[in-house]
Amino acid sequence: MTDRKPKNIFVAGPIAPAFIGESIGHHASKTNIGGHSIFLGQVRADMINDQPVKAIEYSTYEAMALEKMHEIREAIFSKYALTCMHVYHSLGRVGAGEISLFVFTSSAHRKAAMDACAETVERIKSELPVWGKELFDNESYQWKENK
Amino acid sequence: MTDRKPKNIFVAGPIAPAFIGESIGHHASKTNIGGHSIFLGQVRADMINDQPVKAIEYSTYEAMALEKMHEIREAIFSKYALTCMHVYHSLGRVGAGEISLFVFTSSAHRKAAMDACAETVERIKSELPVWGKELFDNESYQWKENK
């Protein structure tokens, strides 16, 4: 177990596809990596009571979320032989079709990266104190519930 | 089962990180997507007999590989509720730290994309007639074996 410091994972607004490309490119010098696994959460224009979701507005209990994310990160690093892990989550408004979650794990052999990515996503969804408010055209909204 | 035509999956040389970012960005208009799963294979500088791998040179039996990839794609689409799937594999020389495989699946809910991506990667590794020749500094080489 290393003593990684809690890192900020939150970014204002959507996560840009070009940023994801750049993050991937930063790993070219890590020639012990054989596989990268990436999960991206994208905002769906779900129809709710005949109204499409236009955007989701994310909020968090930041101090607790960063502490929890640190705990998740340490647990994942101690369970899987990862080279690195990066997590970004949007706060504020993210439009339908835009990306709100970016989880990126890397390892020498593919299985560790893939399993670690899947487990990290599940833990983020169930354990991070983050809330999404689904916004509609007519100024109405509904609080999102994760399935 | 739709009648998708066999698509070319092969690209000359490494897969650029910026291309991956652009591919992600092309999905912003597909607002029924809730999750993307991506796997990237990167060339490792493994030490073999005290020599680091400098690059892998990939070759294929292209006609058979495209037919097999079409079969894999159809099987994955009939098994998982995917919105789309994209696969790219390098041919020719890919240096250590560069990307040689890009598998990208998308779905309304995350599980389908993640499971489909993992299964597609396993099938590509075990069923596609592709060969990697590990190149060393001194002009020597070794044919790669997948574990």
Place this chain on the structure above:
Amino acid sequence: MKVNIILFGQLTDITGADTVTLENILDTDNLVSTLHKSYPAFIHSKYVIAVDKKVISENTPLLNNCTVALLPPFSGG
């Protein structure tokens, strides 16, 4: 003791504010019953209580300067 409670998500729709302050609170059971009297809509709300950023599962005494947060079901990602 006076306790400041921070609220998130749909719970802020009940109070119209991100924080509420309750007086004469000793522990979390006490906090819940007082809250339910002041804001009956909380009785039908789903939430967990975090004391100093840790979710608690049984009655917990509240000390001075502790941070109490009410967390509705998470929906990040």
Place this chain on the structure above:
Amino acid sequence: MKVNIILFGQLTDITGADTVTLENILDTDNLVSTLHKSYPAFIHSKYVIAVDKKVISENTPLLNNCTVALLPPFSGG
């Protein structure tokens, strides 16, 4: 019948070429025994045979204009 065989990966190191042509071949068993006589190194090589892009697992008659390929273990990805 004359059969053109296409080779891949480490198998091309044995022949020094991407294709070999064998004469008087009727089926894949026949092909293997003829190949092993011409290139003894194939005896110790791991490969499967594809006829018209399908991997075969038992002796298969070879028709005119069919494509025979010898495939060493795959190592893509």
